[in-house]
Amino acid sequence: DAKTTQPNSMESNEEEPVHLPCNHSTISGTDYIHWYRQLPSQGPEYVIHGLTSNVNNRMASLAIAEDRKSSTLILHRATLRDAAVYYCILMAPYGRFGAGTRLTVKP
Amino acid sequence: NAGVTQTPKFRVLKTGQSMTLLCAQDMNHEYMYWYRQDPGMGLRLIHYSVGEGTTAKGEVPDGYNVSRLKKQNFLLGLESAAPSQTSVYFCASSYEGWEPQHFGDGTRLSIL
Numbered sequence: 001d002a003k004t005t006q007p008n009s010m011e012s013n014e015e016e017p018v019h020l021p022c023n024h025s026t027i028s029g030t031d032y033i034h035w036y037r038q039l040p041s042q043g044p045e046y047v048i049h050g051l052t053s054n055v056n057n058r059m060a061s062l063a064i065a066e067d068r069k070s071s072t073l074i075l076h077r078a079t080l081r082d083a084a085v086y087y088c089i090l091m092a093p094y095g096r097f098g099a100g101t102r103l104t105v106k107p
Numbered sequence: 108n109a110g111v112t113q114t115p116k117f118r119v120l121k122t123g124q125s126m127t128l129l130c131a132q133d134m135n136h137e138y139m140y141w142y143r144q145d146p147g148m149g150l151r152l153i154h155y156s157v158g159e160g161t162t163a164k165g166e167v168p169d170g171y172n173v174s175r176l177k178k179q180n181f182l183l184g185l186e187s188a189a190p191s192q193t194s195v196y197f198c199a200s201s202y203e204g205w206e207p208q209h210f211g212d213g214t215r216l217s218i219l
Contacts, residue, residue: 032205043197043210044150051205087149093138093157093204094165097149 004088004095009102012078020073020101022088027068031090035062035073038085038100047073049091078105109133113198113211120188120218128183128214130198138201139181140165140208141173143194150197156181157204188218 005023012018024033032051036044048055048062050071055062061074075082083105089095112131120126130139137158142150142165152165156175170192172184181200185192195215199208 034207036208043213044199044208046207046209049205049207091205094140094152094155096166097142097151099149 004090004098006086006088006098006101008099009104011104011106012075014080014105014107015077018075018078018082018103018105020075020086020088020103021070022072023070024088024090025069027090028092031092031095033062033064033068033071034089034091034095035060036087036089036097037082038087039083044087044097047086078103080105080107111198111200111209111211113196113214115214116212117215118217120185120216122188122190122218124188124218125184125186126188127185128196128198128216130181130183130200130211132179132181132198132200132209134200134202134209135178136200136202136209137178138204138206138208139175140199140201141171141181141183142197142199143167143192144197144213145194153183153196190218192216193218 034049035047038044050062063072085100087100140155141153154173159178195213198211201208
């Protein structure tokens with residue numbers, strides 16, 4: 001299973017957009033890119049996923065590079081409730097969660 | 108619609124004791140997963156199942172056994188608990204391997 005690389009931590013101001021990067025240079029053609037987030041003392045929560053094309057849902061947008069070796073999770077307007085650890089995972093049919101990116105949102 | 112339900116939520120065991128963690132899902136999902144999460148770390152896959160009657164090893168399977176006798180249930184067993192197995196255990200399920208995983212609230216297990 002392929003590995004992903006994410007920054008350990010990021011900070012954002014409330015109501016500003018946040019771009020969370022993920023590198024996955026060894027991705028294979030059948031790997032889906034998944035993003036989850038985990039709030040303290042809770043189980044992970046699905047955010048978004050995609051294969052090749054950019055994706056949008058009510059929570060976020062996922063931008064996938066043309067060569068699929070990197071992706072970016074976009075939170076359009078960060079709120080205090082978005083403070084969490086965000087995981088980028090390649091699923092086929094399971095993937096490694098890694099340490100994720102801890103997002104801090106400042107009021 | 109309960110989603111993914113894990114029982115128990117908390118448990119304290121003594122070294123050498125055995126126990127079974129139960130995961131139940133009501134979404135008719137084919138795939139089910141067991142993860143463990145140690146403090147400050149990401150989740151690590153223990154075992155997973157791609158359908159009723161099937162199981163497969165994940166990243167850290169040693170010391171654990173699993174069974175999927177019914178599609179809706181995935182059991183995780185510890186035959187002889189060790190302090191190194193103190194962790195939070197999460198169960199998840201999905202329709203297909205590439206579909207979103209739905210997680211339970213976790214089981215906090217302490218082994219003394």
